[in-house]
Amino acid sequence: MADLVYRTVMHDVKEKIKANAYPSMKLPDERTLAQQYQVSRSSLKKALALLAEQGIIFKKRGSGTFINPLYLKNQSLFKYEGSNLGITDSFHVPGKKQSIKLLDYQVVTPDEDLRQDLFLEEGSFVYQIKRLRLLDGKPFLLETGFIPIKILPELKPQVLQGSLFNYLQDAWGKSVTRSYLTITVSPSTADDQKMLELTPTEPVGVMSGIFFLDDGTPFEVSNMRVHYKYMKYNTFVDLH
Secondary structure, eight states: OHHHHHHHHHHHHHHHHHTTSOTTSBOOOHHHHHHHHTOOHHHHHHHHHHHHHTTSEEEETTTEEEEOHHHHHSOOSBOOBTTBOOHHHHBOOTTOOEEEEEEEEEEEOOOHHHHHHTTOOTTOOEEEEEEEEEETTEEEEEEEEEEETTTSTTOOGGGGGSOHHHHHHHHHOOOEEEEEEEEEEEEOOHHHHHHHTOOTTOEEEEEEEEEEETTSOEEEEEEEEEEGGGOOOOOOOOOO
16 A cells, blocks of 8 residues: 555656646655645655656755756656556557557467576466557557466456556556566568558567566566657666
8 A cells, every 4th residue: 555655646746747737847845745645754755766766856955856857858658667567557648548459368388598587497388478559549569478377377368458567466466576678679570560550661669578576586578569659768877
């Protein structure tokens, strides 16, 4: 519950920042914000700390907390935050509705490389899942994932038409909190061109890697093929 409190505050402050609710570019002091949201100072500090880690706000000693103007000018489409690294919660385009189409769902025997990535023994099985993500009915991301059956032994196909990571958290009390991702671009394949509505000369963004549970267990090996129009990534560097 405490986790939900600070995440709720973080999301609301972020939405207010986007809506220009703080035209002075300065947030109210922590005491005022804690009273407004009716939360403890510790929960508020945690919410603000996450916003600072994302480069959305920064503290100026003796002056208060300010909004980073570069965040407003150059927002990424992918925003990983809180304790959920799923695409459903992390990908936003204002005014567009996201949906998921399940293309493939089967149980397969992982090869040696996949067993190594997921820390599996020989004889283990994984779900192979292929999904197409759409914005207002237009495809933008094609993902193929492999998940150990032992982690989600009763995974139903209907669950995969929504957020898998939210289901994992709500139904099983487990969170995906870390990932190791490689982000690059590549010439589009025939499958990319068909599923993402690309021409043969258009490239595709590629995000591939491993997602880990909060206890360090590898949860999913994933490959995401992103329409190049939506492939934008920013980062915030803190040299403290």
